[in-house]
Amino acid sequence: MAKIYIDAEFKCHTTNPDGTFREIVLSENARAFFAGKCKTFIEGYRYCPEDESYVRDDGEVFYGEQITPWKDLEELDAAQREYEQQLIAEYESSSILTADLQKAYDEGVASA
């Protein structure tokens, strides 16, 4: 699984271009939660590690370990579905390519 970073508001990031985000070690349960998720989905979430806390805009304090979306979930789900469709398309394309290669090999063997 790709690395996940969190910013000062505990929002997740999958890259750290300025080096300002904190790389975190996810718990087993958090790793399982984010496994297979696309970049857009991950970055729509907040991850608060155990023994840490964050303050929401209205002043409410929330403690870890907590995994919760900060973006609209429908938007995140739509991005995840698109990502999965893309993976399926790539797999099918790869399967066709593999089948073509196999066919070419078999024909080559047969003509030898």
Next chain:
Amino acid sequence: MGSVALEGFGSGGAGLNFKVVGNPQPANPKENTIWVETDVDITSWIFSATEPAAAEEGMVWIITGTSSQIEFNALKKNGIQVYPLSAKQYVGGAWVDKTAKSYQGGEWIEWIPHGLLYRYGYDNLTITGGIKIVEGISDASYSPGTGTKNSESITLRSSASQCITAKTQKLVDLTEFKKITLNVLNVVANNSSYFADFGVSKSPSDATVIDTGNVVARKAIGTTGTIELDVSSLTGGYCLFVSARSWNDQPTSSVTFTEWWCK
């Protein structure tokens, strides 16, 4: 149809079929007397589903919904059916939750706090549809742990390779709520190989398991006391759950909770 707020002041009025009063508890109440348990003078009251645009010190805001166990007709003639859910009062520049009771049918009926899922043995069926104990995940390597509805709490316990979950049987609309709180009496978990958590799932209301793949928000339960999950960005209906699970060859995980709220 938009909501129409009822506004007024004083403790009664011609044409009205109810009163709103503060402490002390009225000795000889009339039908539909609403007793808000407050020592702060009630300067006015308003029935509204949404926060009043203009609040004044002492104002009581009775939050209304589309159903209530203490609904009543607000007028002596004709009818405006009102569905109170909970009460707040504007005190010191902020809205403060207040408990309230209605006098109906010769007895005081306590208002069920809006957003209450479970409290000390009371399962708020209106919002939960009944809290059901189910096996936690659809994984053949797990078997069900044990879930017990005690007289004033619910206990979930899972030994090695077990999982057990308490879930709502209705989808709870989280749109108006910003957090889910759980009052934990006891927990045994390490948030790793044997753990307890509570959260929000996309599983359908009649699901017999909570598939971990459907979980959209979760909070690990590691301590006793009140613990909270931020759900401020979630809108729409979801299945809510509390769960205990233990992996293969791991110690027993368990959690006992006494209250479960959406706030």
